[in-house]
Amino acid sequence: MSRLDVTECYQGISFCGHLHTQESLQYATNFQFQDTDTLIVTYPKSGTTWMQQIVSLVSSHGDATRVQTEPNWSRAPWLEQYYFCDLLKVQQGPRLITTHLPYHLLASALQGSKAKVIYVARNPKDVAVSYYHFHKMANFLPDPGTFEEFLNAFLDGTVHFGSWFSHVKGWTNNANNVKNFLYITYEEMWQDLRGSVEKVSRFLRIPLQDQELAAAEKHCCFSSMQGNSMVNYTLIPQEIMDHSKGKFMRKGKIGDWKNMFSEEQSRLFDAVLRTQLSESSLTFVWECAEESTILHDSKNTEAPARRVA
Structure with missing residues (x-):
């Protein structure tokens, strides 16, 4: 399937036609x-690949064999993408599934289910x-234009996969409607990777011994993932993802927005x-701890933040 220039619109949200069809979204x-x-x-871009790696390693008790031999899109396939059904047929054991879909599109499917849902959020800047x-390297996404143009579309919620604001509000506001729900942030994983692995381990009810925890942490740190072809998307052909224009796993830092945002753009975003x-x-x-961490809440950017457990 190519359809690199095709955009699918499903219930008011744009999806890349290279990976999605009306049939796959309906399914x-x-x-x-x-x-x-x-x-x-x-x-x-909120920590999806990272959480796929963490869950894979927790499930294997730290054994890295699978994360070093099977691409992440195969061991944690995307629910809404066209190849999902075929990959699901060959999965063994408890199923690990990934999605970018907003809550309102999956609410009915999850109703009454005891499936475990892990929601990963990242600071939106x-x-x-x-x-x-x-967008600049993925040929299946539209040309983003200038950063200012893209930022305006992001704030308007007209980018592919819709509004970040609606997405995060939809899932977190309805957390009580999901039987087993874990909220965790990208920044939490960056600042305390071991603690985050332990948190996922407890949620999945897969206790890890100290050596298993250490092994899991080792193979899901950013530098390890960045060099792992099963994770960093270098297996994707150049015509689909142009690696000469950038890396899929680029920096992974907290606060890189400060290198792109103007003061005016930051104020508008706030x-x-x-x-x-x-x-x-x-x-x-919003900033890395070693760079004088600043915590913002959604109501007052000067107020001290409260952690969401």
């Missing part, structure tokens, strides 16, 4: 989850920057964030 919204399933949910760079998340208690880390 996803009507998917029959099993109670043993684990579903990783993210908005694009870093999401916007990472997503912009990804204003939209306060409006969009005015009734939310979510908080985000």
Whole structure:
């Protein structure tokens, strides 16, 4: 399947036609989850690959064989992509599934299910920057234009996969409607990787011995993933993902937005964030700890943040 220039529109949200069809999107919204399933949910560029790696390593008790021999899109296939059904047929053991879909498209499918849902969020300024760079190398996504043009589309929610604000609000506001739900942030994984692996381990009810935890941590650190072809998407052909224009796993840092945003763009973004998340208690880390960490909440960018457990 190519369709690199095709955009599928499904219930008002744009999806890249290279990976999605009307049929695959319809199938996803009507998917029959099993109670043993684990579903990783993210908005694009929010730590998806990282969580796929963590869950894979926790499930294998730190054994890296599978994460070094099987691509992540095969061991944690995307629910809404056209090849999902074929990959699901050959999966063995409890199923690990990934999605970028918003809550309202999966609410009906998850109703009554005991499937475990892990939602990973990232501060939206870093999401916007990472997503912009990804557009520049992914030939199945539209030309992002200038960063200012892309940022305006991001704030308007007209980029592929829709609004970040709607996505994060939809899933977190409905967390109580999901039987088994874990919220974790990209920044939490960056600042305390071992603690994050332990958190996932407890949620999945897969206890790890100290040596298993150490092995899992080793193989899901950013530098390890960056050099692993099963994770870094270098297996994808150049005509689909142009690696000469950038790396899929580019920097992975907290606060890279400061290298892209102008002061005016940052103020505009903060204003939209306060409006969009005015009734939310979510908080985000905007700078790396060693660079004098600043924590913002959605209502007051000067207020101290509260961690969401």
